[in-house]
Amino acid sequence: MDLSIVFLIIAVVTTVVLVLIVAVIWSRAQPKAIVAWLGFAMLPMGLYLAGLAPRLFDAYTTLSQWFYGLTYSTSDWVGLGLLGGGLAFLLISRLMPHRPRRPKPAAPSVSASRPAPPASSYSPDPSTAEATKILHHRDGA
Secondary structure, eight states, X not given: OOHHHHXXXXXXXXXXXXXXXXXXXXXXXXXXXXXXXXXXXXXXXXXXXXXXXXXXXXXXXXXXXHHHHOOOOHHHHHHHHHHHHHHHHHHHHHHSOOOOOOOOOOOOOHHHHSOOOOGGGOOOOHHHHHHHHHHHHHHTO
């Protein structure tokens, strides 16, 4: 089978899978996530139609030859582990759902520290209430 046919099949299958993922998350995801997944869905066919799929395959072949030609020391293994871990964290961070921050609770005010007297227990002194009524009447209020 011709290699370009294999690239076409891979591009079509990958695009269809990614479009199905977009269809599944359409109603639940935020618009930012939907746009990102639509962008991912466009990439495989775009790479194939632009003629970059064979170049990517050549790049993979070159990298694999380099990788298998390495003689691994401890620092090589640590470096490759850090690269893989960093890429994994970047991928996971992009795939994690966005949760808005919860607002911090307001600091209690000074008046809230003293309990208010019950509303039913307040009964004004009759002499003070009558004096207030007279003063309001005299001022024209």
